[in-house]
Amino acid sequence: MADGLPPLREVIAKHEIAPRRSLGQNFLLDLNLTGRIARAAGDLADVTVVEIGPGPGGLTRALLSEGAGKVIAVERDRRCIAALEEIAAHWHDRLTIVHDDALGVDLATLADGPLKVVANLPYNIATALLVRWLAPERWPPTWLSLTLMFQREVAERIVAAPGSGSYGRLGVLAGWRSEARILFDVDPRAFVPPPKITSSIVQLTPRTDAAKASPRMLERVTAAAFGQRRKMLRQSLRSLGVDTAVLLDAAGLEGTRRAEEIDVTGFIALAGAFSELTNQPATLLGEDAPGAV
Secondary structure (H helix, E strand, C coil): CCCCCCCHHHHHHHHCCCCCHHHCCCEECCHHHHHHHHHHCCCCCCCEEEEECCCCCHHHHHHHHCCCCEEEEEECCHHHHHHHHHHHHHCHHHEEEEECCHHHCCHHHCCCCCEEEEECCCCCCHHHHHHHHHCCCCCCCCEEEEEEEEEHHHHHHHHCCCCCCCCCHHHHHHHHHEEEEEEEEECHHHEECCCCCCEEEEEEEECCCCCCCCHHHHHHHHHHHHHCCCCEHHHHHHHHCCCHHHHHHHHCCCCCCEHHHCCHHHHHHHHHHHHHHCCCCCCCCCCCCCCCC
16 A cells, blocks of 8 residues: 555454444445545645544545544544554554544544544444534534445435435434535445445535524424324424424414425424424524533
8 A cells, every 4th residue: 555554454354353243334445435535525634534433444544645634533443443553653643543432422522623524434323423413502513524424325315305205304404504415426345344235425514504493403393294204294293292283383384294395494494483382492502502512
């Protein structure tokens, strides 16, 4: 490899890092592809790059080779730490390893300045991580962009528009707070072991003009609406425990419409109306907001 480190297959064999399904691991070994992902994230010289689930370090090495000034790799699997330490030693002070579960790590604590997240996310926590990064009470977030790998089906849900079969809670959340697009697909043969599905690289950039709303309220109304997506809103929203006619009137929505027909603006209005009816804060934005990151 151009960086002078041994081939990834040798690293995996040396450290006996067999991918574990329980950890959602599919190691990315195609060096051309890891380089393409790193370049897709744009200029990395003056930001901190956070990588989740680096495994033996294929994408980590590409990020450093493509000019990342500082990479913070968050890895839960202790078996991978030694392999990552070899990369850190080679690149001196440009790689920091955090041995932790990414679900318990707050991005805001990892870097003082701007950051980008670039990762081949473990499939079993990918959606949970994305929701967490999109749903802090305070906005805009600490990250400048997210360049992430998902199963193709999940990627389609992230970028889905109203009226499509993939449109749902994830599409509403992503559409509310980000510009999301699928950059390219990844063939299963690029991984060890090869997954049975196609993967896609998705890039999200935060909307600085995202409408103010409570992520918690938005989650509740989208869960109710899409939980019974075949039913009209006047029926599906009954699980919220309020007068649905009053709720829909306050939001300016017709009760005969279905969840997949409502755009992001409509769901934001619905979340605001629900907050008003239940006497809960519609938004908790600002420096002193509880749980702000």
